[in-house]
Amino acid sequence: MSSAYAQRRARLLDRIGAGVVVVECGREPRNPSGHDTAYHPRPSFHYLTGFSERDGVLVLSRSSEGETKSTLFVLPRDAKAEMWTGRRVGAEAARELVGVDEAHDLTELDEKLPGLLRGHADLYLEVFEETALRAKLLGWCNRRVGAKTPADIVPQTLHNLTWTLAQMRLYKDDTEIEAIRAAVAVTEPAYRRVMAECRPGLTEGDLQAVLDGGFLRDGGQGPAYGTIVASGDNANVLHYVNNDQPLRDGDLVLIDAAAQARHYACDVTRTFPIGGRFTPIQRDVYQIVLESMHAGFALARPGGSMDAIHEATMARLTDGLLALGALSGSRDELLEKKAAGPFCPYSICHPIGLNVHDPSPRLDDAGHELLLQPGAVFTVEPGLYFPADNAELPAHLRGLGLRIEDDLLITADGYENLTAGIAKQPDEVEAWCGG
Ligand SMILES: [Mn+2]
Structure with missing residues (x-):
C-alpha cells in the first residue's frame, strides 16, 4: 500500500529540489461537552502517507547533494490510552506500513526534530495552519542563526507546502x-x-x-x-x-x-x-x-x-x-x-x-x-x-x-x-x- 504514497513523496521532493518538509496529521475535534468527534486526517498528511492515526508527523528532506530522508512520528503504544481513543500501530509497524526510512514515538519529537531540520536552508510547511508544532518549529528555526558550517544551518526560508501540494493534487494518480x-x-x-x-x-x-x-x-x-x-x-x-x-x-x-x-x-x-x-x-x-x-x-x-x-x-x-x-x-x-x-x-x-x-x-x-x-x-x-x-x-x-x-x-x-x-x-x- 505504500507505493503510491512513496511515489508522491518522491515527486514532492523532486519538485522542491532541496529542503525539509514537515506535515501534521491533526486530530479529532472535541465538542463542547468534551467528546471526540469523527475526523478526517489532514489531507496533505494522508496524501503523503495513507496513514490516519491522530497526531502523526511526517518529516521529509532532501539535501543539496540529493540525499533523501523520510521520518514518521506516531503515537506510542499505550494500552490505557488505546482503550479510550482506539488502537495504535506503534512506530515499528508504522514504518513498514508507510514505507518511511525511520519511525519514532511522538514522545521523541522534541529531541529528534531539531536535528532533522539542521543542514537545510528551506522549510516547507502548511504556513497558515496554526498548530502547537508550528510554533515550536519556528522557535527551532530561530536558534542557531549564527551557524558556522553548512551542516549547522537551520531553515531561514519558509515555503507554503499547501501551495506546492495543491499543484500536485490537481492531477490525480x-x-x-x-x-x-x-x-x-x-x-x-x-x-x-x-x-x-x-x-x-x-x-x-x-x-x-x-x-x-x-x-x-x-x-x-x-x-x-x-x-x-x-x-x-x-x-x-x-x-x-x-x-x-x-x-x-x-x-x-x-x-x-x-x-x-x-x-x-x-x-x-x-x-x-x-x-x-x-x-x-x-x-x-x-x-x-x-x-x-x-x-x-x-x-x-x-x-x-x-x-x-x-x-x-x-x-x-x-x-x-x-x-x-x-x-x-x-x-x-x-x-x-x-x-x-x-x-x-x-x-x-x-x-x-x-x-x-x-x-x-x-x-x-x-x-x-x-x-x-x-x-x-x-x-x-x-x-x-x-x-x-x-x-x-x-x-x-x-x-x-x-x-x-x-x-x-x-x-x-x-x-x-x-x-x-x-x-x-x-x-x-x-x-x-x-x-
Ligand atoms: Mn460541488
Whole structure:
C-alpha cells in the first residue's frame, strides 16, 4: 500500500529540489461537552502517507547533494490510552506500513526534530495552519542563526507546502481516481433508492436518512459533506442545511449529497419531481440547466480550463434566461454584463479529491496557467435559482430552484463522466422516480 504514497513523496521532493518538509496529521475535534468527534486526517498528511492515526508527523528532506530522508512520528503504544481513543500501530509497524526510512514515538519529537531540520536552508510547511508544532518549529528555526558550517544551518526560508501540494493534487494518480470511483459507487445506489422512495408526505429529513444511511451502509465513510435536501423554494438557499420540511406534491426537490470513500469525496446534485413527474415549466428550466452542462462538457479536454467551461455554461444559461423571459435585451450585452450571475452566483467548476472542494491553484511556480490535464477531476454544477419572493421575476418561475452536478475526469483524449450512471435526462429521472 505504500507505493503510491512513496511515489508522491518522491515527486514532492523532486519538485522542491532541496529542503525539509514537515506535515501534521491533526486530530479529532472535541465538542463542547468534551467528546471526540469523527475526523478526517489532514489531507496533505494522508496524501503523503495513507496513514490516519491522530497526531502523526511526517518529516521529509532532501539535501543539496540529493540525499533523501523520510521520518514518521506516531503515537506510542499505550494500552490505557488505546482503550479510550482506539488502537495504535506503534512506530515499528508504522514504518513498514508507510514505507518511511525511520519511525519514532511522538514522545521523541522534541529531541529528534531539531536535528532533522539542521543542514537545510528551506522549510516547507502548511504556513497558515496554526498548530502547537508550528510554533515550536519556528522557535527551532530561530536558534542557531549564527551557524558556522553548512551542516549547522537551520531553515531561514519558509515555503507554503499547501501551495506546492495543491499543484500536485490537481492531477490525480490512479490510486486517487480509484478512491473517487469507490465514492461514486457508494453514491449511485443511494440516489437510486432516494428517487424511488421519494413521495409527497415524507420530509426532507426522511430523504437525508436514505442518503446518509446508504453512504455508510454501502462501504463508504458517510457523507463527504453536509447533505442538502432542499424542496421547493428551499432550493434557492444554496447551502440549505435544515432538511426539515415536508415534501409537497408538485414541487421539485434538490439533493446535493455524495459519499466519501477511502478519504476521497465525490460531489453530486440531482433535482427531481417529488410527485414523480415534471410540470412543463419545471421540465423547460431543467432542460436549460442540462443543456448548459453539456455546453461545458464539450470543452472538457486536456489543454482546456475550468474557466472556459464556466463561461460556456453561463452563456447557455443566459440564452435560457432570455427564452424564459427572466432576462431581456441584447445577448452580447447580457453576456458582457454577466447578467446571468444573480441566477447562478458561483463558479460552475471546482476540483474534488481529498476535499470536496479541493484546492484550485490557477498558476504554477513559473506563473503559467495550470490547464486541465489527464487526471484532473472536477465538478460541473450549473443551476438556476428563482426565489419565491423575487417580485421582479415572471410569476411562473418564482419558487423554482434547480441544480445538476456531475464529476468529470480528464482523460488523454477528452473526459469521462464519473457520475453519468446517476439518472439525469428528464425521462430517465422520471423513470427512477417511478413517475
Ligand atoms: Mn460541488
